[in-house]
Amino acid sequence: MLKDITIGQYFPGTSLIHKLDPRVKIAVTALFIASLFFISKFYPYIFIVLFIAAVIKTAKLPVKFILKGLRPLMFIILITFAINLFMTKGEVLFELGPLTVTKEGLRQSVFMALRLVFLITGTSLLTLTTSPIALTDGIERLLSPFKKIGLPAHELAMMMTIALRFIPTLLEETDKIMKAQMARGADFESGNIINRARNLVPLLVPLFINAFRRADDLATAMEARCYRGGDGRTRLNELSFKNMDYVVLTGMTAFFGILIATRYLG
Amino acid sequence: MIIEIKNLSYVYNPGTPFEKKALDDISLGIEEGEFIGLIGHTGSGKSTLVQHLNGLIKPTSGEIIIDGDSLSDKSTKLKNIRQKVGLVFQYPEHQLFEETIYKDIAFGPKNLGLSQEEVDERVRHAMDLVGLDFEELKDRSPFELSGGQKRRVAIAGVVAMKPKVLVLDEPTAGLDPKGRDDILDEIRTLYEKENITIILVSHSMEDIARLVNRIFVMHRGRLAMDGSPREIFGRSDELEGMGLGIPQITKFMKKFKASGHDVKDDVLTIEEAKVEILKYLRGKKDA
Numbered sequence: 001m002l003k004d005i006t007i008g009q010y011f012p013g014t015s016l017i018h019k020l021d022p023r024v025k026i027a028v029t030a031l032f033i034a035s036l037f038f039i040s041k042f043y044p045y046i047f048i049v050l051f052i053a054a055v056i057k058t059a060k061l062p063v064k065f066i067l068k069g070l071r072p073l074m075f076i077i078l079i080t081f082a083i084n085l086f087m088t089k090g091e092v093l094f095e096l097g098p099l100t101v102t103k104e105g106l107r108q109s110v111f112m113a114l115r116l117v118f119l120i121t122g123t124s125l126l127t128l129t130t131s132p133i134a135l136t137d138g139i140e141r142l143l144s145p146f147k148k149i150g151l152p153a154h155e156l157a158m159m160m161t162i163a164l165r166f167i168p169t170l171l172e173e174t175d176k177i178m179k180a181q182m183a184r185g186a187d188f189e190s191g192n193i194i195n196r197a198r199n200l201v202p203l204l205v206p207l208f209i210n211a212f213r214r215a216d217d218l219a220t221a222m223e224a225r226c227y228r229g230g231d232g233r234t235r236l237n238e239l240s241f242k243n244m245d246y247v248v249l250t251g252m253t254a255f256f257g258i259l260i261a262t263r264y265l266g
Numbered sequence: 267m268i269i270e271i272k273n274l275s276y277v278y279n280p281g282t283p284f285e286k287k288a289l290d291d292i293s294l295g296i297e298e299g300e301f302i303g304l305i306g307h308t309g310s311g312k313s314t315l316v317q318h319l320n321g322l323i324k325p326t327s328g329e330i331i332i333d334g335d336s337l338s339d340k341s342t343k344l345k346n347i348r349q350k351v352g353l354v355f356q357y358p359e360h361q362l363f364e365e366t367i368y369k370d371i372a373f374g375p376k377n378l379g380l381s382q383e384e385v386d387e388r389v390r391h392a393m394d395l396v397g398l399d400f401e402e403l404k405d406r407s408p409f410e411l412s413g414g415q416k417r418r419v420a421i422a423g424v425v426a427m428k429p430k431v432l433v434l435d436e437p438t439a440g441l442d443p444k445g446r447d448d449i450l451d452e453i454r455t456l457y458e459k460e461n462i463t464i465i466l467v468s469h470s471m472e473d474i475a476r477l478v479n480r481i482f483v484m485h486r487g488r489l490a491m492d493g494s495p496r497e498i499f500g501r502s503d504e505l506e507g508m509g510l511g512i513p514q515i516t517k518f519m520k521k522f523k524a525s526g527h528d529v530k531d532d533v534l535t536i537e538e539a540k541v542e543i544l545k546y547l548r549g550k551k552d553a
Contacts, residue, residue: 012283065282179322180361183353184423185345185377202373205363209409 009069011128017059018129021245022138028248029126031256036115036122038260047259048118052125059129069124070117077116084109132164141239154230162218170211177206267331268431268463269296269319269351274328276314288314290487292328298430301457302465303474303495306484307509312467313356315484316433319465320344320351333430349378352429356436358420359413367393367411367419368404374427392426395459396452414445418452425456432456433465438473450477475499475513475534483508496532515539 012018017025032051039045056063070077090104127135140157147153178188181202188199276289288311296302306312317323318330321337321344330337332347355361364370368389375385393400396418403411408419421437434453438446450473457464457477468474474481474495481498483491485508491498498505499512502520511517515536522543523531529546533539 062282176355177361179317180353180355180358181373182322183320183348183355184374184427185348186373187377202361202363206361210360 009127010131011059011061011065012131013060013129015059015129016244017055017125019244020248021239021241022130022134023142023239024241024245024249025126025130026135026138026142028252028256029123031252032122033119035256035259036119038263039115040263042111044259044262045114045118047255048122051255052118052121055125055129059125061125061128066121066124066128070120073116073120077113080116081109081113084112132161136161136164137235137237137239152230154233158230166211166214169214170207173210174203174207177203177210267295268298268333269294270331271295271318272329272331274315274318274330275326276311276318276323277326278314280326288487289318289325292487292489294482294489294492296431296463296465298463299461300463300480301478302463303478303481304465304467304484305469305471305474305481305510306490310484310508311487312484313435316353316435316465316467319431319433320348320353322353345378349427350429351431351433352424352427354421354424354432354434354437356439357417358424358437359408359416362408362416362420362423365407366405367398367408370408370419371423371426374423378427388426388428389422392422395425395456396422397448398422414441414448417441417445417449421449421452429462431463431465433467435467436469437466438468438470446473453477471499471511471513472515475516483510495534499534500532 032048035044036048039048055061056066085101085105085108086099088102088105088108090102093101093103093106095101130138136157139160140153143151143153143156178186182188186199186202188196188203190196191199271292271294274289274292275287278284278286278288290311292315304312304316314323318325318337319332321330325338333350335342335347337344337347362370364373371389371392372385375388380388389404390400393403398415398418408416411419417437421434424432437453438449441449453464453466454477456462466474466478478495481491481493481495482489483498483505490508491501491504499516502512502517505512512520513534515538516531516533519529519531519533519539519542523529527546528549529542533542
């Protein structure tokens, strides 16, 4: 059950996409998201699908893996679909009891559902092809100009690194405590919602206690290695743009620029 | 036979780059009343194997039969299996959660749906078995206790379910020598008094040699050896090849013999070695 969570998971590889500068990948992802919100017609979606397919192919990601990442969000997608389908006013197509389906509603709901699917897959491509360390390095560098106005870029990046670093640890821990309590006859899978919530106590209490203990240990270990925040800190791998990064960044800016422009065309 | 495993294999994360074969075609049988030691290098599959024994992990292939019930059989109730096979995880004190020691130990028995009197009786008995004073400790918070005490509470929580088989995954990890000896003594008492089958996973060859009457050695997901402690520790070269060792005292006696002294080298404990050396010295004096 917990193994199905693929959000934020990194899929190691050596492809062109994996090797791109994380700043480029973050920028392209931002463009991708922006274009999704600008696109107002169906035909640009063809290019979005092509873009996603091209990235998956180049990065050699298994399609099954990406589809699995969509599964936990299926519920949200379905709700969005249903709300848009039944709540949009317009030319009535047919009626289902008190619910009416309009032509505009049908178009809107399919459009929104696709937008969500693309949003999730597109952004997961970033985390799938970028190691958490590279990702936070990229974010730190992108945020560093804002240090002048008091934004703690390094601290934010460090917090993200630590949070990402501990997702698998916490999942593992959850799995372990769940098993330990199941060995004592605990039941996490049946009963009504109130009982289920109550049954989570034996899981959550130890999980929180262990998380606090771990955080404390980590803070001590960092201090023992003289961690003093970002000032004057050097890094092992300096980020630097290569030719490929410039090519991809320019190409993608143009590509998404055109997709955004479709909103104002014809 | 209380536990029977037939051709058990298990693969972690199949179909992803993280795929890993943890268990490879394991077959074994455990009789009621045996005291088993399970040893193996880190990552050899010991923990994966013991989690199969009460259905926490489902086999990729193969069959597990507990007390006549096959775990792959749909009609087998996992709740019954988990009552029969009690599993104490590594660092079990990390799973304590209740406000009082009494409530924490009662968690398992309550999940079994027992009456209040029965739960009470079981908590009392379990605390007694692991050397915790019921009256003094029952209303205290488990989080105020020392590491060794916390671990006792956690073990009592499993013992209170009255399992037929008790599996302990490295019960002495991270304890000081005194705490370690105490826990091991309590496990032995448990074995002798309660007439249960015990499976002890451990990295300490001394502990294993002192307590168990049969050893399984795991290596890279396979069952590499199965035999009495004397047989297994007689194969020290093979064990060392797997990154394992033999008890210090057995090692010493082997060296002592190799340097030209006529002693038996298959001793397992310091007591046995003492007897053997005294015998040897007396024999020398007479000659």
